[in-house]
Amino acid sequence: MRFHWILWLCAWAALAIGCSSKASTSAALEACLNGGDRTDCRAQADVRLVTPARAIVDAASVDVQVGGLQIGESLDLEFRISNTISVTTAAVLRVSDITLTPLDASSAYSCAAADGTPCNLMRDKWQPIVPAGGDWANTVTSETFKIHYKKLDAGTHDAKVCVKASGDPALPAAGLCFALTTKLGKPSLTLNPKTLDFGHVLKGKQSDVKQVSLLNSGDAPLVISKVALSNDAGFALDMADGTTHTSPGSFTLNPPVSLEPGKSATWTVVFSATDTAKKFGTLDITSNDTSTPLSKVQLSANGNVPCLKILQSPEVPFGAVVVGQVGTAEIDVQNCGDADLSVTSIRLLEGANPAFVLDFAGDATPSAEAPLAIAKNAMYKLHATYTPAELSVEVSGTVVSDIALLEVDSNAEPAQTKLTGVGVTALCPKAVIKIKEGEEVVPQTVLHLSGSNSMAPGGGTIAKYKWTVKKQPVGSTQKFLPNSSSPEPTFVTNAAGQYDFCLSVTDDKGVQACTEACSTVIVTPSDCLHAELLWHTPKDDDETDTVGADVDLHLAHQLANQPDIDCDGDPDPWFDTTFDCFWWVPTPHWGVASTDQQSPKLDLDDTDGAGPENVSLPAPEGTLSDTHVYPLGVHYWNDKGLEHSWAIVRVYVCGNLAAEYNQPHPDQPAGLGIELKALDMWYVGKINWPNESIGGVGPAVTTCYQSGDACIGKKTPGDPKGGKMWEPKGDWCITPCYISGNAPTGSSFCGK
Numbered sequence: 001m002r003f004h005w006i007l008w009l010c011a012w013a014a015l016a017i018g019c020s021s022k023a024s025t026s027a028a029l030e031a032c033l034n035g036g037d038r039t040d041c042r043a044q045a046d047v048r049l050v051t052p053a054r055a056i057v058d059a060a061s062v063d064v065q066v067g068g069l070q071i072g073e074s075l076d077l078e079f080r081i082s083n084t085i086s087v088t089t090a091a092v093l094r095v096s097d098i099t100l101t102p103l104d105a106s107s108a109y110s111c112a113a114a115d116g117t118p119c120n121l122m123r124d125k126w127q128p129i130v131p132a133g134g135d136w137a138n139t140v141t142s143e144t145f146k147i148h149y150k151k152l153d154a155g156t157h158d159a160k161v162c163v164k165a166s167g168d169p170a171l172p173a174a175g176l177c178f179a180l181t182t183k184l185g186k187p188s189l190t191l192n193p194k195t196l197d198f199g200h201v202l203k204g205k206q207s208d209v210k211q212v213s214l215l216n217s218g219d220a221p222l223v224i225s226k227v228a229l230s231n232d233a234g235f236a237l238d239m240a241d242g243t244t245h246t247s248p249g250s251f252t253l254n255p256p257v258s259l260e261p262g263k264s265a266t267w268t269v270v271f272s273a274t275d276t277a278k279k280f281g282t283l284d285i286t287s288n289d290t291s292t293p294l295s296k297v298q299l300s301a302n303g304n305v306p307c308l309k310i311l312q313s314p315e316v317p318f319g320a321v322v323v324g325q326v327g328t329a330e331i332d333v334q335n336c337g338d339a340d341l342s343v344t345s346i347r348l349l350e351g352a353n354p355a356f357v358l359d360f361a362g363d364a365t366p367s368a369e370a371p372l373a374i375a376k377n378a379m380y381k382l383h384a385t386y387t388p389a390e391l392s393v394e395v396s397g398t399v400v401s402d403i404a405l406l407e408v409d410s411n412a413e414p415a416q417t418k419l420t421g422v423g424v425t426a427l428c429p430k431a432v433i434k435i436k437e438g439e440e441v442v443p444q445t446v447l448h449l450s451g452s453n454s455m456a457p458g459g460g461t462i463a464k465y466k467w468t469v470k471k472q473p474v475g476s477t478q479k480f481l482p483n484s485s486s487p488e489p490t491f492v493t494n495a496a497g498q499y500d501f502c503l504s505v506t507d508d509k510g511v512q513a514c515t516e517a518c519s520t521v522i523v524t525p526s527d528c529l530h531a532e533l534l535w536h537t538p539k540d541d542d543e544t545d546t547v548g549a550d551v552d553l554h555l556a557h558q559l560a561n562q563p564d565i566d567c568d569g570d571p572d573p574w575f576d577t578t579f580d581c582f583w584w585v586p587t588p589h590w591g592v593a594s595t596d597q598q599s600p601k602l603d604l605d606d607t608d609g610a611g612p613e614n615v616s617l618p619a620p621e622g623t624l625s626d627t628h629v630y631p632l633g634v635h636y637w638n639d640k641g642l643e644h645s646w647a648i649v650r651v652y653v654c655g656n657l658a659a660e661y662n663q664p665h666p667d668q669p670a671g672l673g674i675e676l677k678a679l680d681m682w683y684v685g686k687i688n689w690p691n692e693s694i695g696g697v698g699p700a701v702t703t704c705y706q707s708g709d710a711c712i713g714k715k716t717p718g719d720p721k722g723g724k725m726w727e728p729k730g731d732w733c734i735t736p737c738y739i740s741g742n743a744p745t746g747s748s749f750c751g752k
Helices: 026-031 712-715
Strands: 047-053 053-058 061-065 076-085 094-102 109-113 142-150 158-166 176-185 189-192 196-197 212-214 224-232 235-238 243-247 249-259 264-271 279-287 293-301 306-312 315-322 327-335 341-348 358-361 372-374 380-388 402-410 415-424 443-449 460-471 490-491 496-507 517-523 528-537 550-556 611-618 628-638 645-653 656-661 674-676 683-688 701-703
Touching: 026 341, 047 176, 061 076, 094 109, 094 142, 109 628, 142 176, 158 496, 189 249, 189 279, 189 293, 212 249, 224 243, 235 279, 243 249, 243 315, 249 264, 249 279, 293 517, 306 402, 306 415, 315 327, 315 380, 327 341, 327 372, 341 358, 372 380, 372 443, 380 415, 490 496, 528 683, 550 611, 550 645, 645 683, 656 701
Parallel strands: 061 176, 196 293, 315 415
Antiparallel strands: 047 076, 053 061, 076 142, 094 158, 109 142, 158 176, 189 212, 212 264, 224 249, 224 279, 235 243, 235 264, 279 293, 306 327, 327 380, 341 372, 341 402, 358 380, 402 415, 443 490, 460 496, 496 517, 528 611, 528 645, 550 628, 628 683, 645 656, 645 674, 683 701
């Protein structure tokens, strides 16, 4: 005799087939059932799970997936008991009892016969079971019972089921037993699509709305607790409940968004352009999907866009033109982008002096119906004329130029330039500027300016030159060398930003140029990380000479470790001769596997003036999974008896200004810098790498604020100000009398 039982997920049609041949006769069955002299008569118990499909069965247990149920909902598991012995040797299988034993204190499970009678009331009342194909009075070919599960809470509950029967000699005394185990299931978030590209969006305009679908493809409720829009600004998320979130920012959802299995929600995203730069971001979705707790939708805009540039911007100077004569100029309209440019209008704006006329040289005037196409990197040459009908107006001894504003419209941002000219009775000199290094350079570039191409009328010569800097970055105090009267001076672009140079000339007859010539140079750091320090000392009469206050810039590695002089509870990074880049160690080598690209460089130790001092780091260490911080500080090394100085600090990330400190206090408007006294150590903050401006998380600089002097606060714990550093707001983190053992001080006293 043998015992055989199976727990098997199957359809009823398959169950009805059984395991024995239908060739057996009812006579043979009758012989066994009547207790004849045959010795091979026996029963064989078989228990099979019929429904539901969510139950997964193996030989000793039933895993019941209940993740899709809400608390209070139920499901039924139907089991069928059959006798699978051969009809020719069949004995009756008699079920005496079916027991259900909870393995905890819950009453999540219950057992009942097919008619609903509880199993504990069916003891010795189950029908005798014979094999399929048998035909005997008062017997059945199967019995069914149901296990009912009701979800009482969010936990798991187990139970044990035992089917006790006689007739099968292989059946254990305890019966045929198996476990019931609840499985809570798993939610699964499926996003469609996973990327949203908004294409080209003009400055001040909004893109078309794009949708993202969130589907719970799992078998348990999906709960979305938080959303974030990372990286560039301009992206906005509109959720199904009507709330809107904008980038960058992180938002906790209260209440959270919940999706039942198979359900979905649709959110919309839109992009608003504030400039023409390429924008990238992510929509980060935090949920209880354990396989992917943080799901992302990649966002982009203006990735491939046309760019419109007028090379003669901001001005096209016709110079002096004798009344009634014609002056000419060429204007270059360039596609500086990576997509085709479609020009729809080139016109002089209302109010333009009528002496200026555009000449398309036989080409059709561009319009929306017939645009002018300019391929990538190509250029269109526009001609213009200036024919003054009368002398230009003179105000207080200065001739006022005739003006016309030229605007070009296209599928890119509009571009403008100004046409200028002066109507004269006789020609005057014309100033011309040439800059050898071009219009875009890096900090500390020495510009070689030339006015030697300036022209005097009638074969005359230029006798005098006058250079001026109309604009340079706040804090920069550079001058022309050898002087502003040289025909070819040099000028050091020591700080990042915009410089506007102008030149006026006078000829050998004493006639001055009717208009100045002006040219703009943009200074942009080329390294990924660039920090800049400038300072102003009110008592220094000439900050460009060789006598002045000495203020130093420090950029440290996160491994820098020096005594805690500032009392913030952590080792100080300053004056670490291995991991601090400053005047004593201007080119340190950082890291075990350091390369030149991962090491910083101090370009200049300015000991006698207003700076700047610049530290550049071409390739900072740090990844999204292993971020780095770089402490940034300023130390007032030696006041040279000039007392207080005012420092300005700027941080550039990949050429873009990411942080600037030029106000006396965080709650006050921008001024001329932060006040420092002799031997003050200003802990500006920690530069995060990578940060949100380049696809990371967090600000470019975590600014250090304090509620008071940290060291005084440490000595007097009862001080209500606390004396803490790294507060959300407060005063600058400035430690007075900061003297390091690694470098002797240059000041003889601490400023008060």
